[in-house]
Amino acid sequence: MAQHQVNYAASGGLxxxxxxxxxxxxxxxxxxxxxxxxxxACCAIEMMASGASRYDFDRFGVIFRASPRQxxxxxxxxxxxxxxxxxxxxLYDQMAExxxxxxxxxxxxxxxxxxxxxxxxxxxxxxxVDLYLPGCAPRPETLQYAVMLLQKKxxxxxxxxxxxxxxxx
Amino acid sequence: MMRPYRPKxxxxxxxxxxxxxxxxxxxxxxxxxxxxxxxxxxxxxxxKFDIKKAYIQRGQLxxxxxxxxxxxxxxxxxxxxxxxxxxxxxxxxxxxxxGEFEVFYQLLSLSKRKRLRVKCRxxxxxxxxxxxxxxxxxxxxxxxxxxxxxxxxxxxxxxxxILMPDDWVGYPLRKTYPLHGDEAxxxxxxxxxxxxxxxxxxxxxxxxxxxxxxxxxxxxxRYGHEVPKGAPYDSxxxxxxxxxEDAPLVExxxxxxxxxxxxxR
Numbered sequence: 001m002a003q004h005q006v007n008y009a010a011s012g013g014l015x016x017x018x019x020x021x022x023x024x025x026x027x028x029x030x031x032x033x034x035x036x037x038x039x040x041a042c043c044a045i046e047m048m049a050s051g052a053s054r055y056d057f058d059r060f061g062v063i064f065r066a067s068p069r070q071x072x073x074x075x076x077x078x079x080x081x082x083x084x085x086x087x088x089x090x091l092y093d094q095m096a097e098x099x100x101x102x103x104x105x106x107x108x109x110x111x112x113x114x115x116x117x118x119x120x121x122x123x124x125x126x127x128x129v130d131l132y133l134p135g136c137a138p139r140p141e142t143l144q145y146a147v148m149l150l151q152k153k154x155x156x157x158x159x160x161x162x163x164x165x166x167x168x169x
Numbered sequence: 170m171m172r173p174y175r176p177k178x179x180x181x182x183x184x185x186x187x188x189x190x191x192x193x194x195x196x197x198x199x200x201x202x203x204x205x206x207x208x209x210x211x212x213x214x215x216x217k218f219d220i221k222k223a224y225i226q227r228g229q230l231x232x233x234x235x236x237x238x239x240x241x242x243x244x245x246x247x248x249x250x251x252x253x254x255x256x257x258x259x260x261x262x263x264x265x266x267x268g269e270f271e272v273f274y275q276l277l278s279l280s281k282r283k284r285l286r287v288k289c290r291x292x293x294x295x296x297x298x299x300x301x302x303x304x305x306x307x308x309x310x311x312x313x314x315x316x317x318x319x320x321x322x323x324x325x326x327x328x329x330x331i332l333m334p335d336d337w338v339g340y341p342l343r344k345t346y347p348l349h350g351d352e353a354x355x356x357x358x359x360x361x362x363x364x365x366x367x368x369x370x371x372x373x374x375x376x377x378x379x380x381x382x383x384x385x386x387x388x389x390x391r392y393g394h395e396v397p398k399g400a401p402y403d404s405x406x407x408x409x410x411x412x413x414e415d416a417p418l419v420e421x422x423x424x425x426x427x428x429x430x431x432x433x434r
Contacts, residue, residue, distance in 0.1 A: 082334070117355075118341070
């Protein structure tokens with residue numbers, strides 16, 4: 001005989017939780033943001049520290065993947081050179097929808113102190129960016145906060161929305 | 170909104186500030202006979218090669234040669250005189266002054282504990298012979314020299330750019346190359362990824378760090394003059410309630426007024 005028999009009628013309702021499709025899909029999306037390991041410069045050190053045990057990104061569901069096809073969010077950590085620009089675009093195109101981009105650090109945001117001929121002046125010239133994270137380099141707490149803000153942004157989105165026409169291509 | 174652009178066509182000719190009475194300090198050139206080892210070396214070199222000039226500068230022997238004998242001289246220095254390491258190889262842009270590049274080879278002899286610099290001058294359209302058969306480290310250095318200055322190197326095993334992309338236009342370390350890049354450099358990633366017709370959509374690079382978009386109401390451009398979100402930028406700024414600065418930050422603890430709840434614990 002089952003010891004923990006539930007009396008559905010008596011316990012005030014059936015074990016059913018009501019929610020919206022938006023909420024439950026976004027709950028899933030925002031809590032399993034798999035990030036592409038995109039370390040380009042010193043910001044990558046902070047990104048690696050965020051993934052390691054002290055800051056432990058796994059508890060946010062952020063697991064670093066080495067393949068763009070398994071990744072949801074691209075954390076561009078470091079200076080993007082003009083030579084590398086075509087590859088960041090290619091990797092971005094290879095990521096499956098829905099996808100987001102965090103531009104981490106001054107160099108990725110605006111080119112930073114590298115106001116020279118060989119540096120892309122902000123990754124948003126090449127790929128659309130969802131979240132700009134200032135700092136040089138941002139500490140792991142800051143990246144953690146950026147991921148939390150991105151989660152907030154995702155939770156606000158409707159899953160049925162049309163893919164917005166990106167600024168480029 | 171950009172700052173006025175100063176033409177940077179030729180930085181060497183137009184310095185921002187010139188002191189008419191300032192004379193560039195020259196590092197004194199000493200005679201080769203000052204150093205016994207170098208004197209013996211230069212005797213052997215002169216017996217075999219035709220060198221233009223030789224002197225000691227900062228304790229290092231400098232030999233100025235004709236560029237056509239660079240490989241033979243380096244072979245000789247390596248095998249006969251024991252200068253067995255090529256520390257550095259590059260060029261200096263003297264195009265504005267003399268219409269020439271100066272190519273230098275910095276050598277080190279571990280057995281003698283001496284350094285030697287071989288210098289030669291070549292014209293802009295001239296090529297220089299590769300010293301890769303003498304020193305393997307010259308491979309990448311010569312490629313870098315080509316990448317940065319556009320100096321062609323003959324008989325190099327794998328002669329192409331090393332740092333910049335292969336389809337890059339121009340040679341960045343020349344004095345005539347602008348720091349922010351020429352037109353091809355400024356639009357490089359846009360042209361390559363999206364094509365030239367996307368230049369208008371993306372817009373030019375923002376190179377001025379002090380640039381502010383005055384119509385931007387959502388970021389920090391109007392700090393202190395914030396307008397409600399979504400409102401036009403020239404609408405009435407939001408009045409921010411100032412907080413009471415006279416209020417004490419720390420209040421003194423008054424035992425009689427306070428009620429202590431965990432006294433008996």
